[in-house]
Amino acid sequence: MTKTLKTTSVINCPGCGYSAVETMPVDACINLYECKNCQKLMTPESGDCCVFCSYGSTPCPTSQLEQSSYSIVYEYSPKPAANQV
Numbered sequence: 001m002t003k004t005l006k007t008t009s010v011i012n013c014p015g016c017g018y019s020a021v022e023t024m025p026v027d028a029c030i031n032l033y034e035c036k037n038c039q040k041l042m043t044p045e046s047g048d049c050c051v052f053c054s055y056g057s058t059p060c061p062t063s064q065l066e067q068s069s070y071s072i073v074y075e076y077s078p079k080p081a082a083n084q085v
């Protein structure tokens with residue numbers, strides 16, 4: 001049952017290209033992030049739940065959970081057993 005969630009993400013500033021490693025909270029979405037280099041305020045792009053989904057190298061833990069549950073559903077589709085007679 002234990003999933004390994006990545007809680008760090010490299011967030012890239014769309015303004016200056018500066019990248020910083022940030023720790024993502026697993027129980028909250030970050031909707032506002034200030035670039036440490038140029039102080040540009042980043043907000044999520046439409047359709048993204050947080051700035052890490054928009055600008056980070058790793059989607060936020062919430063999205064990771066959603067994606068992994070989807071892939072499990074796909075992978076779990078039962079296949080017919082081998083051709084044993």
Ligand SMILES: [Zn+2]
Nearest residue numbers: 013016035038
């Ligand atoms: Zn910046």
